[in-house]
Amino acid sequence: xxxxxVIALLALFLTMGSAYAQQPGETPPAAPxxxxxxxxxxEGTQAPLPPPPPLAAPAEPGVPSVAxxxxxxxxxxxxxxxxxxxxxxxxxxxxxxxxSGYLQGRYEARNDSVSGVDASGRVTNFDHFYVRRxxxxxxxxxxxxxxxxxxxxxxxxxxxxxxxxxxxxxDAEATFVDTWTPLGLRLTIGQFxxxxxxxxxxxxxxxxxxERSRVIxxxxxxERDRGFRITGRHEWxxxxxxxxxxxxxxxxxxxxxDQNRFADVYARVGGDFGVFVFGLSGQYGExxxxxxxxxxxxxxxxxxxxxxITGDEITFTAATAPLxxxxxxxxxxxxxxxxYDLEGVGGLALKGELILGxxxxxxxxxAAPDACRDLKQFGWIATLVQNFGDHFGIVARLDQWNPxxxxxxxxxxxxxxxxxxxxxxxxxITTLGGGPILHISGNLKASATWEHLWRDASLAASSMLxxxxxxxxxLFTLQLQAKF
Amino acid sequence: MKLRSLLAPLLxxxxxxxxxxxxxxxxxxxTMVILxxxxxxxxxxxNPSTVIQVTGGGSGTGISALIxxxxxxxxxxxxxxxxxxxxxxxxYNTTGVEVPVARDGLxxxxxxxxxxxxISMADLKAIFTGKVTSWxxxxxxxxxxxxxxxxxxxxxxxxxxxxxxxGADFTPRAQTMPGTAAVVNAVAKEKFGIGYxxxxxxxxxxxxKVKGAxxxxxxxxxxxxxxxxxxxxxxxxxxxxxxPSGDIKSFTDWVLSPEGxxxxxxxxxxxxx
Numbered sequence: 001x002x003x004x005x006v007i008a009l010l011a012l013f014l015t016m017g018s019a020y021a022q023q024p025g026e027t028p029p030a031a032p033x034x035x036x037x038x039x040x041x042x043e044g045t046q047a048p049l050p051p052p053p054p055l056a057a058p059a060e061p062g063v064p065s066v067a068x069x070x071x072x073x074x075x076x077x078x079x080x081x082x083x084x085x086x087x088x089x090x091x092x093x094x095x096x097x098x099x100s101g102y103l104q105g106r107y108e109a110r111n112d113s114v115s116g117v118d119a120s121g122r123v124t125n126f127d128h129f130y131v132r133r134x135x136x137x138x139x140x141x142x143x144x145x146x147x148x149x150x151x152x153x154x155x156x157x158x159x160x161x162x163x164x165x166x167x168x169x170x171d172a173e174a175t176f177v178d179t180w181t182p183l184g185l186r187l188t189i190g191q192f193x194x195x196x197x198x199x200x201x202x203x204x205x206x207x208x209x210x211e212r213s214r215v216i217x218x219x220x221x222x223e224r225d226r227g228f229r230i231t232g233r234h235e236w237x238x239x240x241x242x243x244x245x246x247x248x249x250x251x252x253x254x255x256x257x258d259q260n261r262f263a264d265v266y267a268r269v270g271g272d273f274g275v276f277v278f279g280l281s282g283q284y285g286e287x288x289x290x291x292x293x294x295x296x297x298x299x300x301x302x303x304x305x306x307x308x309i310t311g312d313e314i315t316f317t318a319a320t321a322p323l324x325x326x327x328x329x330x331x332x333x334x335x336x337x338x339x340y341d342l343e344g345v346g347g348l349a350l351k352g353e354l355i356l357g358x359x360x361x362x363x364x365x366x367a368a369p370d371a372c373r374d375l376k377q378f379g380w381i382a383t384l385v386q387n388f389g390d391h392f393g394i395v396a397r398l399d400q401w402n403p404x405x406x407x408x409x410x411x412x413x414x415x416x417x418x419x420x421x422x423x424x425x426x427x428x429i430t431t432l433g434g435g436p437i438l439h440i441s442g443n444l445k446a447s448a449t450w451e452h453l454w455r456d457a458s459l460a461a462s463s464m465l466x467x468x469x470x471x472x473x474x475l476f477t478l479q480l481q482a483k484f
Numbered sequence: 485m486k487l488r489s490l491l492a493p494l495l496x497x498x499x500x501x502x503x504x505x506x507x508x509x510x511x512x513x514x515t516m517v518i519l520x521x522x523x524x525x526x527x528x529x530x531n532p533s534t535v536i537q538v539t540g541g542g543s544g545t546g547i548s549a550l551i552x553x554x555x556x557x558x559x560x561x562x563x564x565x566x567x568x569x570x571x572x573x574x575x576y577n578t579t580g581v582e583v584p585v586a587r588d589g590l591x592x593x594x595x596x597x598x599x600x601x602x603i604s605m606a607d608l609k610a611i612f613t614g615k616v617t618s619w620x621x622x623x624x625x626x627x628x629x630x631x632x633x634x635x636x637x638x639x640x641x642x643x644x645x646x647x648x649x650x651g652a653d654f655t656p657r658a659q660t661m662p663g664t665a666a667v668v669n670a671v672a673k674e675k676f677g678i679g680y681x682x683x684x685x686x687x688x689x690x691x692x693k694v695k696g697a698x699x700x701x702x703x704x705x706x707x708x709x710x711x712x713x714x715x716x717x718x719x720x721x722x723x724x725x726x727x728p729s730g731d732i733k734s735f736t737d738w739v740l741s742p743e744g745x746x747x748x749x750x751x752x753x754x755x756x757x
Contacts, residue, residue: 347577
């Protein structure tokens, strides 16, 4: 409300009050009603008059006049107005801070689950309830700056782990927002998803399948890296580029740390035409793979069973130096999404990605390149989503991941290479999955998903792997997601 | 646990129908809420089996409701932003359907007693960003300009910010009003006030002519809004999630019919064709 009407009302009220106070000669109020059981006075007699009303006290010296009181009220309203402006500014600032988040509660069942533990005491049951993701995101969008912080309360978890506690950092972005150029450039330093393809960048809260495809999980575990990113858009054009540490090394020792001095480069160019979206992304970098050395040691075995270890039963193992190999890494992906609104049915989405990658072993610290350590990677993803009205949908996804195209059925036919490149982890894996999706409300989504997996070669060595590295043939996931 | 038995709880979570058959929810622009109510009243008279619920809240609120699935039709006095389209696509695998349903000339209001009759776009920007604070700088009385604006969920606010302020922020001294009627009411009572809103609400105040690129001062009339010469002419939209079908299609078709467009003019806006 503006101050003018407030002042006008107050002035009116005060004026009326003063007027009443200054009317001593007014007609007295009517006599109070007579009680029902009271005897009326006889005709011709006059009822006693009620006592006269008390006279209003005359204005005393020192009591402010109406004009003074009005000026006082006006000053107070002006002060309140100033206070309101300050409050509005503070509230507007708070409006730029937005919180969002989602939580995924899940039940998972696998065909390879076995009650109990293996010989090493490791759990072999994977049929369980767990919390897959518990995200909280804060975004502050200022005029030329943006702050993004996203944490996950289910904690950090190495590949294959099934349970953990604590909080881990997902996104931490300090962004400068350009408001002058037509590209609306955004320059970010921090931790963010690498700009590569469609599935990497898609939010897990929006994804129809419970997890990303195997090829994405293999090449970009965690999807995020630390570095510098630039994005821009103009009409249909979408541009992204990033310079990052390059932490997707696959290193067995430094799992999330790149020992290489050189940063990885990403670039993505795409177009968004509403019903058709496409992108071409590339990555180039280097990584170092580490094998830790071992100290010299002496051990003894009582081979003759005489209860004593004698000189000939003592073995000396010499120290081994840590071994490091350097690989160059390149990857390329073409992705496209097509959307079509089927009248009377709902939205249909067809999404595809084709991924080519490679690693080439380079000389490092005097060691010659080893062609047997080169990798030719290949993968693809095809997803179909069909909505039925606003609440129901189905998803189907077929994807393939081939870690090394030179390896066929567990063997490398044309080269006499070491077994490091012919083991089961280089098998081609094809996965078909899908199921119904139920959007219970704008904030609640339930899904039931089944996935079946085919491997190029049977994993005879499965029993030799740690259970956490087992790959199930059939996987069922029931999930309820709540978001705000 | 058998996998089959796990599917049972999923079925229990099946949602209730989002709206009863024959019920259409319309939400969004405060500028359009009266127009939406008139349409609904007339349409329900002719189609008694259909119930149309119209509420305001602002274009941004309506678009959020469309994305969240809590309204069937969104009324909006601005176009959907790219980010909003992407959210809709992520959730429904559609890009939404934009239906222009009326035209409006965004009017600039001052008190009927204000001697100023016309204003340039540059002066409007200067006033609403706080660079000009006295009417004296525009040839008026030596009095402080009282600026009235809208909440940022309003499509009118967004349109004004984009088309008049060029994306700049409003002056922090601007008083935020909850609706166009509140802006008109405040300007009518404040001799040195200025505000903006739909032309249909302009009662008891003066509407300024606006000077555009040509330099000519243009009044928001049917002719200038329809031919686009009025600098602040804008379309008013319906947004839908999918291609309309059933009751929503019938209602949308009727809104675009001569009968529906006649109501547009009765309320004070201009037909789309």
